[in-house]
Amino acid sequence: MIYTSAPSNIALIKYWGKRDTKLNLPLSSSFSGTLEQMRSWVAIASQDKGDEQWMLYGDPQKAMRVLEAARKFTRNTQQLAISICNDFPSQAGLASSASSMAALAFGLDIALSRGNTPLAEIAKWARLGSGSAVRSLYPGFVLWQAGQTEDGSDCIAQSQCSAAHFPLDVLVCVIDDRNKPIGSSAAMEHCRANSPLYERFHARNADDLCHAMRAVQDRDFSALTEISEANCLAMHAVMQSAKPPINYFMAGTHQTIAAVRELRKQGISCFFSIDAGPNVKIFCPPEHTSQIIGHIHSISGVMRVIHDRISNQAARRETHWPRHLPCPLKSDHTP
Numbered sequence: 184m185i186y187t188s189a190p191s192n193i194a195l196i197k198y199w200g201k202r203d204t205k206l207n208l209p210l211s212s213s214f215s216g217t218l219e220q221m222r223s224w225v226a227i228a229s230q231d232k233g234d235e236q237w238m239l240y241g242d243p244q245k246a247m248r249v250l251e252a253a254r255k256f257t258r259n260t261q262q263l264a265i266s267i268c269n270d271f272p273s274q275a276g277l278a279s280s281a282s283s284m285a286a287l288a289f290g291l292d293i294a295l296s297r298g299n300t301p302l303a304e305i306a307k308w309a310r311l312g313s314g315s316a317v318r319s320l321y322p323g324f325v326l327w328q329a330g331q332t333e334d335g336s337d338c339i340a341q342s343q344c345s346a347a348h349f350p351l352d353v354l355v356c357v358i359d360d361r362n363k364p365i366g367s368s369a370a371m372e373h374c375r376a377n378s379p380l381y382e383r384f385h386a387r388n389a390d391d392l393c394h395a396m397r398a399v400q401d402r403d404f405s406a407l408t409e410i411s412e413a414n415c416l417a418m419h420a421v422m423q424s425a426k427p428p429i430n431y432f433m434a435g436t437h438q439t440i441a442a443v444r445e446l447r448k449q450g451i452s453c454f455f456s457i458d459a460g461p462n463v464k465i466f467c468p469p470e471h472t473s474q475i476i477g478h479i480h481s482i483s484g485v486m487r488v489i490h491d492r493i494s495n496q497a498a499r500r501e502t503h504w505p506r507h508l509p510c511p512l513k514s515d516h517t518p
């Protein structure tokens with residue numbers, strides 16, 4: 184049995200639009216931090232008889248695209264039993280498809296080609312499942328370049344710097360852990376066709392990217408605060424200005440944004456980021472974490488807070504399945 188895991192990642196400069204929906208190529212580059220605790224787990228075993236077996240949370244079509252790409256590249260058609268499990272809420276804008284597709288692609292390389300595939304190729308498989316999954320394969324602060332070529336050969340990701348360079352905690356405030364009303368792929372396409380702000384959002388990407396990467400390089404928390412919140416709100420403005428609008432925010436989202444702004448007024452360094460869901464991620468220097476958690480717990484709209492951090496623990500092979508998750512595959516599958 185092969186076990187792998189990959190963490191979620193949170194974009195500081197967001198990916199919100201595609202230049203090719205089939206190959207899942209982004210229109211603009213994005214920049215993210217790889218998390219540590221919020222991981223997806225994958226177990227893969229070979230199967231001699233019967234159809235492929237899947238046990239998974241999330242979208243089976245995404246996982247199928249990753250498997251097809253891995254098979255095509257490795258020319259290995261071995262039937263597999265595959266289980267994918269998240270240790271945090273799925274499909275609620277907590278980047279579960281990023282972590283699960285990254286863990287799956289990483290595991291398929293081991294299962295189908297004994298871990299011999301270059302990481303850039305594994306990233307292509309992961310991208311076909313979910314664009315943001317590419318970033319979960321790399322440690323620390325990660326740049327995913329949009330590229331320009333039709334075949335996506337220059338659409339690559341790389342780690343820009345280690346998490347140790349600029350230690351940041353991430354407090355994931357869970358406002359609602361149910362499935363989001365509209366998935367990212369459909370929402371992006373809706374915005375492309377129906378939002379007057381879509382092009383403007385992409386036109387500012389190069390500038391935003393440059394500012395955010397410089398802020399990380401310089402360990403300049405207040406510059407990172409300004410650019411990350413602005414870029415995140417610009418993405419949500421694209422959604423909210425579409426006809427009909429897409430609004431992922433809930434009451435708890437607004438309450439948490441207000442709390443972050445209030446904490447900042449009190450001299451506590453923190454900023455928020457929100458993806459395609461109502462949940463709010465708060466970034467802060469580790470020395471401010473306990474004060475922020477104390478404050479966030481009093482917000483009525485926040486169900487719970489997951490304490491994570493930017494980390495170098497990207498996708499990796501595991502020796503065993505975590506005890507706290509339901510057991511995936513029976514051990515009688517041949518390894």
Ligand code: DP6
Nearest residue numbers: 194197198313314315367368458459
């Ligand atoms: C809002 O990677 O989920 O989280 O490629 O269509 O599967 P698909 O989209 P996905 O998009 C995530 C978008 C975002 C912003 C980001 O993470 O950059």
